[in-house]
Structure formats: structure tokens, C-alpha cells
Amino acid sequence: MQYPKPLARLIGELSKLPGIGTKSAQRLAFHILSMSDEDALSLADSITDAKKNMRFCSICGNLTDSDPCAICSDKTRRRDQICVVESPQDVIAMEKIREYNGLYHVLNGVISPMDGIGPEDLNMRQLIVRLQNSDVKEVIVATNPTMEGEATAMYIARLIKPAGIRVTRIAHGLPVGGDLEYADEVTLLKAVEGRVDM
């Protein structure tokens, strides 16, 4: 038996989302049909609205509804530190630690030769432009500790260091609450290499 067309289309659209298989899409679709008209239309509208009003900050590349973004235009933040991250989600993660008070630069991707993504496909050139004639004294590279993230970090360091700006990388090591016994060797090696005096 085939689903009625509008339902089949809804299931199809939902199953395109990441982590949503056919079964989940069916469950979500039936749930949406059981929602009040108001709630369902509000869901649809929130998608259209976000898509229409969210854009990339022309300075840092972060997702924002105003340009420049709230962080770039926040006068209380330090302007001599820029933290380079892969994605807007990483900015959220960094902000959660409530310790970093500098600016950000969002690459919106990572160098990945396997996927054919080079520096020119990222928000990289804008980073160099920002650093010219600026007060930036330190660039903290907070790309993910993956192969691509490391390669991107190396690339950024090689690009920026000659300009005399300090480039740092966030530390690798054991997660707090972690267990030596279950740590992979590379992480443990990095933790030993990065040991600090007590």
C-alpha cells in the first residue's frame, strides 16, 4: 500500500535529515499530522524563517541574524585574541566554558583533500584580511582533534606565524573524568607529551 501523496512527501523530506531513517521519518510525520494546525504551521514557519533570516557574519563567518554578529559587535570583548573554529556549533561549545572573552573566526569547514576541500573553499582568506592592520596578538586554533582538523591547524600556523602573530593550539589530553585504561594510545601519548608542572 502506498502512503497518500502529501504524507509520502513529508516522510521523504524528513528522511533526508541526518540521523533520521525511514522509520523515524514515518513516526515524525504521523506526529506532525497529529499536532494542532497552529503547532505544525509554527514548525514549518520556523524553518522558513530561520533560513530567511540567518546568514554568515561578514567579519567572522559565524551564523547570525544581524551583520556583524553579536560577538563581533560586542564592545566588551577582547580584540587581541581570535579563536579559529570549524563551525558555528564550536563557537557555542567555546562560549559554554565562560572563560574565553576574545573574538572568533569560523572556517565553516575543514581542509579535507579526500573530499576535495581546500583552503580556498573555507572562510580562510577573510582570516588573513582580518589580521592585517589589526591588534590581534594571538590566534587560538580550536579545530577538532581529527586528522583534517590537525592539517587545517598546521596550515593556519604556517600561514600566520610569519606575520609575527602568536599561534596556539588547544591542548590534547585525557578528558576530565576519563580513565587511563580506556583512553586510546594516541590521546594518552599526547597527554604525556603535553604534561605540565604541578
Place this chain on the structure above:
Amino acid sequence: MQYPKPLARLIGELSKLPGIGTKSAQRLAFHILSMSDEDALSLADSITDAKKNMRFCSICGNLTDSDPCAICSDKTRRRDQICVVESPQDVIAMEKIREYNGLYHVLNGVISPMDGIGPEDLNMRQLIVRLQNSDVKEVIVATNPTMEGEATAMYIARLIKPAGIRVTRIAHGLPVGGDLEYADEVTLLKAVEGRVDM
């Protein structure tokens, strides 16, 4: 740090969906923002469209985009059997076995005193109306094998049997490919009680 408003709203709407927590909602929201305008609007439109064009069949209570639904108006189906199920999803499940060729009646719920849901909150009265002056010879009760499903089945049987219509219940037992060792006692008991001659 707060999300920009349109993004916060999208995350909020998505996290209202069943099985979607805050983390998943964030991931989905960022994915939606990374989709092409066309794809995102198509997703939003499929929600609005499904909500607008899907309704309950006035005969059987199934979800449909035409009234009566495709099954009720299918002249090739037997009109002397009605299978009573809890939800439109159950109709899909029944149709998948490609064996049942009768009609359906969708209750759109189940009797559940704990949740304050009685027969009058379900598509129950319409079932009685359908059975009057009809050719229906058998009502197959295929509500879920849960406490509520069983109670609903009992209620239906007591309601219909006096009219001289045969009321049957789908069998309980071990799932095909299942394992006696891991079956719960109630299922195993039902399987023994429902044993058939070989």
C-alpha cells in the same frame, strides 16, 4: 551565549518532536541552515501541505488525502471483514503482510483510563454505525497486545458480539525467528495456550 532568535526558535520547535532532544534539535537546525534554500523551503512546505491536505476518512477514520480513503473506495476489497486497529500506522503494517484484503476501522487511540481516554474519545461510535445494515461478517480486532489494547479489544467484543457478528483477535505468541529462552513468560504462556494442531 544565546543563539540568534530565528535559530533558537527553530531548535525549540524541532525539540518538541518525539525522540528529538536538545542536542539532536541543534544538529538538525544547523543542518537545515546548511541546506539549499530550495531544499529547506521544500521541507517546510511538505509540513504545511501534509497538514492542509491530510484528513481522517469519514468512513474508517484512517488518514487520507481523499475522502473516502483509497481503501474504503477500493471496489476490489472484501466488504465483509473489518480490521480494527489503533492508528493509521497499524494499517500500513497490516497492508505490508499482503494477505488481508478487507476493510479497516482506525480508532485513532486506545481506551486508557489512566490517561482519561474512554470509548467516547475514540472513533468507536462510527464503528457501530458502520456495522448496522452492513454485510460485515467478521470484525478482526488488531489493537496492540498491551494492557490498553487488550482492554479495548474486550470492550469492542462485548459491544459487537450481541449483534451476531463474529469478533476475532489476532494471535499472541512467539515472534517468528524469536527464541523461547528470551521470551517473557506472558508471551510464552499465550503461545502455549494458543497452540494449534500440526
